[in-house]
Amino acid sequence: MTGELLVFIILFLVTITGGLLMLNLTKVIHMVMALVLTFLGIAGLYIMLSAEFVAVVQILIYSGAITIIMLFGIMLTKHTEAEPKTGWAKKGVVFTGIVLFFLIMFKGIRTISLGPQAETLHENNTEQIGIMLFTDYVIPFELVSVVLLVALVGAVVLAKKDEEDEKEGEQS
Amino acid sequence: MSSVPLSAFLVTALLLFCMGLYGALTKRNAVIVLISIELMLNAVNLNLVAFAKYGVGASIRGQVFSLFTITVAAAEAAVGLAILIALYRNRATVNVDEMNTLKK
Numbered sequence: 001m002t003g004e005l006l007v008f009i010i011l012f013l014v015t016i017t018g019g020l021l022m023l024n025l026t027k028v029i030h031m032v033m034a035l036v037l038t039f040l041g042i043a044g045l046y047i048m049l050s051a052e053f054v055a056v057v058q059i060l061i062y063s064g065a066i067t068i069i070m071l072f073g074i075m076l077t078k079h080t081e082a083e084p085k086t087g088w089a090k091k092g093v094v095f096t097g098i099v100l101f102f103l104i105m106f107k108g109i110r111t112i113s114l115g116p117q118a119e120t121l122h123e124n125n126t127e128q129i130g131i132m133l134f135t136d137y138v139i140p141f142e143l144v145s146v147v148l149l150v151a152l153v154g155a156v157v158l159a160k161k162d163e164e165d166e167k168e169g170e171q172s
Numbered sequence: 173m174s175s176v177p178l179s180a181f182l183v184t185a186l187l188l189f190c191m192g193l194y195g196a197l198t199k200r201n202a203v204i205v206l207i208s209i210e211l212m213l214n215a216v217n218l219n220l221v222a223f224a225k226y227g228v229g230a231s232i233r234g235q236v237f238s239l240f241t242i243t244v245a246a247a248e249a250a251v252g253l254a255i256l257i258a259l260y261r262n263r264a265t266v267n268v269d270e271m272n273t274l275k276k
Contacts, residue, residue: 058217069249148243
C-alpha cells in the first residue's frame, strides 16, 4: 500500500463519516457541524487531485461562508429540539430507490479508465486557472459577477421586513 | 503519478450524492434540505475536478468549471436562506411538509 492510497482512504473515511453523521444526528446544529467535516475532507481530495486553488476556495466558501450562513438560518428561525421524524414507509421507499440508483451507477463506474492522466496541473495551478479565466472564460466570468450581484440584492429584498404588509396587519 | 484510480474518486462522489439525495428527500427541516442540496453540488464538483485530472483530454478546464459551480451554489444558498426566513416570518414554520399552501 502506497502512502497516497493511505491518504485517500483517510480522506474518504472523513468525508463519508461526515455525511453519515449528518443523516443520523438529531439536533440541527450538530448536523451542520458534521457537514463541515465532509467539506474539509473534500478539500483534501481536491489537493490529491492537484487542484490546490479549488481546495482553498472550498474551505473558504463551504467550510466558512455556507456553514455560517446556514447557522444564521438556524438561529433566526425557531426549532423544536430534535428533528421531527419522517414515516418509515416513505423512508423505506426513498432508501430502496437510492440503493438501486447507487448499484446501477456503481456497476457503470467501477472499472472506468479514460487513458493517461494530466501531468502538469500542479505546476502554477493558480496561474493556469487565472489565465484560463481571463482568456477563454472571460464572458462567463463577468456573467457570474452579475449573478452574484443579483443574488445579493435578491436576498436582501426577500429577507427585508415588508412594512406595508405589517401596517395592513395592524389595521385589520 | 497518482496511484489512486479514477473510479475511487467517482465512487466517493457517488456516495456523497446518494447521501445528499436521501437527506433532501427524507428530512423535514428546510435548512437541512438546503444543506443536503449543497452536499449533492459538492459531489458534482468532486467529479468535475477528478475528470480534470483523469478524463479524456484532461486539462485545467474542469477546475475552472468547478469554480463557477461553487459560485452559483453560494448564490443559491443565500437566496434559499432569504426565502426560508421570509417564509418563517409569514408561516412560523420551517418544516417542509407544512409548506403546502399551493396544495390546499
